[in-house]
Amino acid sequence: MNDFSAKPLAERLRPTSLDDFLGQNKILGEQSMLRHSVETDNVPSMIFWGPPGCGKTSLANVIHLNTQKRFVAMSAVESGVKEVKSVLAEAKTYQDLGKGTILFIDEIHRFNKSQQDALLKAVEEGTVTLIGATTENPGFEVNSALLSRCQLILFAPLSSEELSKLTLRALREDPRGLQLRDVEISDEIIAKLVAQADGDARFLLNQIEWIAKNLGEKKVIDEKLLETIQYRKPLRYDKSSEEHYNLISALHKSVRGSDPNAAVYWLHRMIQGGEDPRFILRRLIRMAMEDIGLADPNAILLANAAREAFDFLGVPEGLIGLDEVAIYLALAPKSNSVELAGMKADALIKQTGTLPVPKAFRNSVTKVGEQLGYGNGYRYDHDSPDAYSAQDHLPKELAHTEIYQPTEYGKEKKLADRLKELKAIAAARNAKQ
Incomplete structure (x- = not known):
């Protein structure tokens, strides 16, 4: 039994060097600036953004094992302003x-504004090099002032x-793994495990470890x-964050783009992710208008x-009913x-202000009005x-302004034809006057 046996498999297999790191070739390729920064122990303040299990904490661990600087790790779930200020005070001394x-700082998106503000001066003055990891869109969850002081690294x-x-x-x-060389597993079964992991290495390793511990005599x-x-891994979805906005945007654009297949797909991605169907219905009503x-x-x-x-x-x-509406x-x-x-x-009103109603269209129910x-x-x-x-009901300053311009599509073509007919009648009558 090795020294790592008490730790979860995902923890035991964390990479200890960049050569051991799996994936993220775009940001850690041989010629990448980030790789060079890690190798020369010259990393800048950074925000790691990506889905769970893609290597954010593992890269931080590689940096930890290969730096000559002090490395302090904390979780935003367990820490507050007091803990942050204590760490920064120690960093200042060093x-x-x-x-x-x-x-x-893992899960940095869980820090509130005041907690994030406490980091600003220390990052700006170089008291600490900040590495924050988040699964949420930093544009929503990280203060813009702090984000501007960090490099954003997408995983x-x-x-x-x-x-x-x-x-x-x-x-x-x-x-450091399970060492189950005598246990058979087909490519098809590996593919099933991989598909269910949905890009999440931690989830995959946890499932493999669970299976391995319960094999018994099976080979x-x-x-x-x-x-x-x-x-089965739950779908990546958060009803108030990045994926919420991404998926409803994809649904809306699929409907606008006349793609019923994609519309139904994105709708069901949201439903399976736990979205309130009433939210989707409100958006579908908006699309209809x-x-x-x-x-x-x-x-x-x-x-x-x-x-x-x-x-x-x-x-x-x-x-x-949601499927029916989305397809329709x-x-x-x-x-x-x-x-x-x-x-x-709206633009005309903003430009011209409160133009008076022409007298012909005012209500004359009072003596003064008469x-x-x-x-x-x-x-x-x-x-x-x-x-x-054939009267023009607009204020005289806006006479004959065309605000509504119908398209020639669908039933609106009939409205376009009707509008042309009315314009012709008005032109004929004006010519006689």
Whole structure:
């Protein structure tokens, strides 16, 4: 039994050098600046951002084992401002003695603003070299002032090929691993384990270790054995953070891009990740107005009907309505003319201010209004040919301004044709005047 046997397999197999590091070739390739910085013990303050199990803490460990500086590690889950200030005070003392300090903070996104602010001066003055690790988008979770003082290093999920190599290392090849050279495992079973790990090396190693500890006299890891354990990794999803915004954006753009296959896929990614279906329904209703609009007025009716159906049926039956709406919206003709009209109206109002309502369209229900000529010159449309008086109802400063411009798509083409017809009538009548 080796010295590492009491530690979890994932901890035992942490790399001790860059040559031992698996994956992240883009940031740690032979010619990369980060690799050169680690090898020369000259790393800058950095934020490591990437999904769980992709090597952020492992790279920090490699830096720890290869630096001549003090290395202090802390977890943002377990530490507060008091602990941070204590570490910084010690680092200042060592700085005065000519000794640098690297401060590694795992899950730095869990620090609040005041905790992150406490790091600013020390990072700026070089009292510490900060390495923060986070699974969340630093743009949301790390103060911009602190982020501007650090290099942002993006970690990718490990590839299937890299995780397959890791599986064999753990089972047979690495002396720190399980040393199960007499246990059979097929490429197909390795592929299943790798697929379920979803790029997460830590999850994969934990599953392998669990399986290995429960093999008993068995000399093979097969499909039957996998079926006896719950080895499915939860999908990466956080209802209030990066993946939440990424997936709803992908769903919206798939609908806008008339791609029903992608729309259903991203919708179900969100549902399986635990998203509230009502949030998705609200976004689908928005898409019906924003991206389909008057090209298919039935879109918003169907989206609202799906909301009512979900409230009535609940899960799982009500979820079918979300699929129906997503597919319908994706295949519906597209128009954003309504949204553009609203934006143009807002811009005009901002530019011209509160222009007075023309007297002809004011309400003359009071004596004062009558005396001021409210309503004078108004032509009642139903008394006009075609029930259309051809009046311009805008303020005179904006007369004949076109705010709504219909598209030629779907049912909106009929509205475009109607608008052309009305313009022709108005032009003919104005020519006679």
